[in-house]
Amino acid sequence: MRVCALNAPRYTSSMPIQTVFKAEIERISILDEHNQFDEKLGAGLISDEDLVRLYEAMSSCRYLDEVAFKLQRSGRMGTYPQNMGQEATSLGAAYALNSDDWLVTCYRENCGLFWRGVPMESILLHWMGDERGNAMPAAHYATPIAVPIGTQMLHATGLAWASKYRGESRIACTFFGDGASSEGDFHEAANFAANLDIPVIFCCQSNSWAISVPQRIQCSAPTVAQRGMAYGMPCMQVDGNDIFACVYAVKAAAKRAREESRPTFIELVTYRLGDHTTADDARRYRDQAEVDLWKLRDPLIRTRKLLETKRLWDSSKEDAMRQRIEVSVNAAVARAEEIAAPPTSDVFDHTFAQLPPDLVRQRDSLQTHSLAGEQAVHTEGH
Ligand SMILES: Cc1ncc(C[n+]2csc(CCOP(=O)(O)OP(=O)(O)O)c2C)c(N)n1
Numbered sequence: 078m079r080v081c082a083l084n085a086p087r088y089t090s091s092m093p094i095q096t097v098f099k100a101e102i103e104r105i106s107i108l109d110e111h112n113q114f115d116e117k118l119g120a121g122l123i124s125d126e127d128l129v130r131l132y133e134a135m136s137s138c139r140y141l142d143e144v145a146f147k148l149q150r151s152g153r154m155g156t157y158p159q160n161m162g163q164e165a166t167s168l169g170a171a172y173a174l175n176s177d178d179w180l181v182t183c184y185r186e187n188c189g190l191f192w193r194g195v196p197m198e199s200i201l202l203h204w205m206g207d208e209r210g211n212a213m214p215a216a217h218y219a220t221p222i223a224v225p226i227g228t229q230m231l232h233a234t235g236l237a238w239a240s241k242y243r244g245e246s247r248i249a250c251t252f253f254g255d256g257a258s259s260e261g262d263f264h265e266a267a268n269f270a271a272n273l274d275i276p277v278i279f280c281c282q283s284n285s286w287a288i289s290v291p292q293r294i295q296c297s298a299p300t301v302a303q304r305g306m307a308y309g310m311p312c313m314q315v316d317g318n319d320i321f322a323c324v325y326a327v328k329a330a331a332k333r334a335r336e337e338s339r340p341t342f343i344e345l346v347t348y349r350l351g352d353h354t355t356a357d358d359a360r361r362y363r364d365q366a367e368v369d370l371w372k373l374r375d376p377l378i379r380t381r382k383l384l385e386t387k388r389l390w391d392s393s394k395e396d397a398m399r400q401r402i403e404v405s406v407n408a409a410v411a412r413a414e415e416i417a418a419p420p421t422s423d424v425f426d427h428t429f430a431q432l433p434p435d436l437v438r439q440r441d442s443l444q445t446h447s448l449a450g451e452q453a454v455h456t457e458g459h
């Protein structure tokens with residue numbers, strides 16, 4: 078982004094009309110869907126060896142989506158939001174960040190979380206309704222996936238502020254949808270981060286839809302990126318289906334955060350190829366022609382094309398990879414399903430250090446199937 082006159086004095090005596098603010102937003106694209114690669118920006122950004130690993134990571138995440146869909150349909154898992162089509166965004170960020178920078182996500186960032194090392198069964202457990210799926214191992218610097226829209230942007234800003242206050246070099250990177258950028262939480266987080274110079278990166282997954290609400294209805298501005306500009310934050314728009322562009326943008330934002338303690342807003346333009354969740358049927362509100370167009374821009378297809386051009390990939394490697402992925406994803410499903418279900422009383426265990434008396438009564442009456450009235454008999458231990 079180029080911001081002209083952002084730091085201009087707020088008062089001027091020039092008359093009668095003058096421009097006090099002008100801005101441009103740059104769009105970053107390095108590897109497009111026609112296999113065009115920009116050497117100037119892309120050279121040296123991702124090694125060949127890493128590109129193969131990134132492709133496998135995206136493919137593995139895509140396969141998990143297939144499996145999770147079937148698990149939900151066969152009653153073995155609750156509602157699940159497929160990540161299909163959006164794998165490159167969070168993966169690019171996880172690749173570009175340090176492994177101890179905070180990754181504060183919502184629910185379509187499986188690929189970045191797995192790159193961090195978050196176990197696949199944690200994500201499966203979450204969608205199976207098991208609280209233990211939210212216990213992200215501390216070593217991964219990832220917060221539990223946030224389903225309430227928008228809340229996590231405030232958490233990321235707070236985490237980055239704490240890090241700055243302690244004099245650590247750790248920054249935070251948060252992910253949210255285009256719909257979430259219309260929530261008050263986004264505006265509070267952005268204002269706070271920009272005004273207090275907080276080293277946080279706001280990554281918006283601009284996927285055209287917020288369930289059935291098209292982007293044009295909830296954002297009248299030509300780009301979502303300019304929402305960050307309103308707070309005086311550098312912003313850019315990025316081809317979110319281009320793993321190189323995602324890495325490039327997050328690297329630049331991380332450098333700014335670490336060296337200047339400044340936030341950045343990145344609009345990652347992508348598309349969800351699946352339904353909003355397994356509880357949705359997107360055919361009811363969007364055209365197949367639109368979906369077909371975005372299938373051609375799939376981040377997996379274009380990464381594979383580049384690998385083939387570089388003679389790093391062929392169908393036998395693809396088949397061998399598919400077998401590896403099937404084994405590892407199926408093993409993660411087995412591990413998630415083997416974990417014994419928590420006791421019903423578990424819902425009372427994670428909020429209070431000392432359970433208040435009314436909740437003690439509810440917990441105990443739950444075990445005896447009676448109502449928790451004032452007269453309920455205390456049945457602890459039965
Ligand atoms: C606070 C809150 N309001 C409403 C919902 C219901 N809801 C779930 S997803 C969603 C749309 C989110 O759209 P977007 O932010 O664009 O993310 P996407 O699902 O497209 O990735 C809504 C309204 C919610 N989970 N939390």
Ligand SMILES: [Mg+2]
Nearest residue numbers: 254255286287
């Ligand atoms: Mg969206």
